[in-house]
Structure formats: structure tokens, C-alpha cells
Amino acid sequence: MGSNQDGNDGKFILTRELLDEALPKFAIATKAVHADDFSSTHKAIAPCMHTAVNFRYHRDPDTLKPHENTDPANPQDSHIYARYTAPNTTRFEKVLREIFGGRVISYSCGLAAFHGIMCLLRPKRIFITEGYHGVHRGIRLMERLIGVQKLTLEDLDQLEAGDIVHVETPLNPTGTARNLEYYADKAHAKGAYLVVDSTFAPPPLQNPLNQGADLVMHSGTKYIGGHSDMLCGLLVVPQHRVDEGWDGTLIEDRRTYGSIMGNMESWLGLRSLRTLDLRVGKQSATATELVSWLSTELQKPDSVIARTIEKVEHASIQHDALKQGWLQKQMPGGYGPVFSLWTKKAEIAQRLPSRLYVFQHATSLGGVESLMEWRAMSDEGRDPRVLRVSCGVEDVNDMKTDIQQALESMIRDFP
Ligand SMILES: *Cc1c(COP(=O)(O)O)cnc(C)c1O
Secondary structure, three states, X not given: OOOOOOOOOOOOOOOHHHHHHHHHHOOHHHHHHHOOOOOOOOOOOOOOOOOOOEOOOOOOHHHOOOOOOOOOOOHHHOOOEOOXXXXXXXXXXXXXXXXXXXXXXEEOOHHHHHHHHHHHHOOOEEEOOOOOHHHHHHHHHHHHHHOOEEEOHHHHHHOOOOOEEEEEOOOOOOOOOOOHHHHHHHHHHOOOEEEEEOOOOOOOOOXXXXXXXXXXXXEOOOOOOOOOOOOOEEEEEOHHHHOOXXXXXXXXXXXXXXXXXXXXXXXXXXXXXXXXXXXXXXXXXHHHHHHHHHHHHHOOOOOHHHHHEEEEEOHHHOHHHHHHOHHHHHOXXXXXXXXXXXXXXXXXXXXXXXXXXXXXXXOOOOOOOOEEEEHHHOOOOOOOOXXXXXXXXXXXXXXXXXXXXXXXXXHHHOO
């Protein structure tokens, strides 16, 4: 209990309860560093890495309770077996809960989180258009198991109670946004659920709970991890769904099919969260600046950009949505750090990534290293002129120079 209650001698000692009370008033950057200050029994400022799988029961046999191992002195560090919960993961989820403003459940990867949704809601039908190819494979698996039917976001007039409307925004690979309030209204009018894949715009950029999402999923492999060295998935459950017991079922299911994060990964994840706000804020600003620069260059007919690039796509130049106003409201923290380039010829798209110094040619996104991927490499059926750009944390002027020199060399070699 707080020790600075009445009748004390002027002494103030910060307690877990006092910090928990103060946390909601902090900004994301502060929560990300301090939400778990009381989650450790150690005095170490940096989180310890726990690799343990099993945890000792109480030594006093009279206090033993089956399936429980709660330590009243340290309620956030009461574990039994690492497939249920583990110290690093619990601490990671505590910080995430403060950042996301909803109960957060972590998974071994983004697709494991998606599978968690399928097992929780057991939909007959899922309405989805485009988006991450792995999610479509996950739906195909559910079709095989329980006959889930896939429809598109154009078919919403057929919505029925219990269906899932799955919206990825910003969308892979273009980085353009979709109006979540519109889809929330459509889904809820029929008793269907809105699930949002928000991987491309983590906090502080957007929070789909504000637009009425029933569940938000993230591939934490991308911006939450942020260093291209860990797999992670997240589900964010809004309070009214927690009240219905959704989080309990998700955690029980996760325990059953064993899709919990590894101890090492959740330790890395905690390290990564400390700089989430810094990284994502900079990556978003960089993408927006590059897109603005490319768009301006596209207007000059003789520029290297205009001679090689057909168009740029990104939420920051989605003029209709910006005019309507929903886009700024949905993404108050800035637009996603991923955008796409359409080259004039497929040959340019195939060769450009190999001529860059700063951007690496690899799939995925969200890391500190900038990437430019020829999408035909990983996204079957994608137009061969599409390049996906994921902005890292390098200097934006170096990135402009890099793109400029690579395109100049393409013109020289393939006039
Ligand atoms: C990467 C990704 C996923 C899948 O996440 P994994 O962590 O690779 O399982 C799902 N959705 C989107 C939008 C992604 O980019």
C-alpha cells in the first residue's frame, strides 16, 4: 500500500499502486520505459533474462493450491510453467497493455496471433480484400479444418452475426489507409466483428480501438521488435471484450497449442519497446518526407525520378481521404513508415534494390535498417513493377541521395 498516507512523517516511498495510478497520465514514450518498474524482484534497472521453464511451488505444504503458484509478495512474478506464463513475457505484456490501452496477449509470431483469433471466434465467414499473404494462407487452413468461407470487403451487404470483417490498414505493400470507422459501422450493424491488422502502424501512429475494433492484431516481428531479430505476434483486446472473457479464452488456447513467445524473444521485445516511440516516430517522419520529395520530383518531367518512376503510394498522399478528414483522425501520430514505388518498367524494379547502399534488398519491414524489396520476390501475383520501401532509422538525406544515385545509374546503363 502507499506509504504516504495520512499520519506519516513526511516520507514518500513510491509503490506499485502509486505508479499504476500515475501510468495512464504518462505519454507512450514514458510508459514504454517505466510501466514495468515494479515487475521485477531485482534491483537491476535493465530487465533480467529469465530462461526458466518451471518454477518452484510454495515450500509450506499448507498453502499449496492446485494449478496456482501465486506469490502475494510479488503477484506479477508468479509462474508455474513457461508454456502458461513466464517472467519476461508477463513483463513485456504489462508494458504493452499500458502502451496499447487494452489487454495485450503475445504470441510466437503474427500468424500465431491470427490463428488465436480464428480459434476464439470460430467464424463461418471472413470478409477480407488483399492484405498479408500469410493471413490468406491461415484462412485456407481454417477452410480445411472448419469450412470457413472467404468473401471480400465488397460483399459487406451479405454480412451476418458472427462473421469477421478483417481490415489491414495501412495496407501491404502500398502503405495506404482504409477507413476503420466505416468498417466498424458495417460490422457492428450486423453483429459481426471488426478485426484490424495494424502491423504497419503501431503506436504512436494509430490505435484502432478508438475506431471500434473488436480485436487488433500486430505482427510484433516488425515494429515492436524493430531490430530484425525476433518473431512476435500481439492481440489487443478492448475492455468490453475483456469483460466478456475473451482474453481468458485466448490465454487458455495459447497454453493449449503452445504459441507463446520464447523467453529470449520476450526479453528482446522488452528491450525494443523502450525505443518504440523514438524509432517509429522517426521512421514515419522519414517515410513522409521521402514520399513528399518523390512526389515533387515526379512533377518535374526531366528529373531522374520522373523518367524512371510511374507513381508513389502512401497514406500521406491519399488526397481524397485527407480531404474527408478521417485519415488524420485515424492516424494522429503520423503515417506508416512503409510506402510503395511503381517503376515505369519491371526491369527497373528488379534491378534497383541491388544498386542501393543504404536500403537492403530483403523482405519484411519495421527494423532499424531501411529495406527496398522487389515485391515479386515474395508476394505471388504482384505486379512486377512494384517496389516496397520500409524506412529504417538512417539519415533521410542519405536515403534520398541513395535513391537518386541508383536511379541515375539505371538511366545510364539502360537508356
Ligand atoms: C508480417 C505480417 C504478418 C505475419 O506476421 P509474422 O510475425 O511473420 O507471423 C501479418 N500481417 C502483416 C500485415 C504482416 O506484415
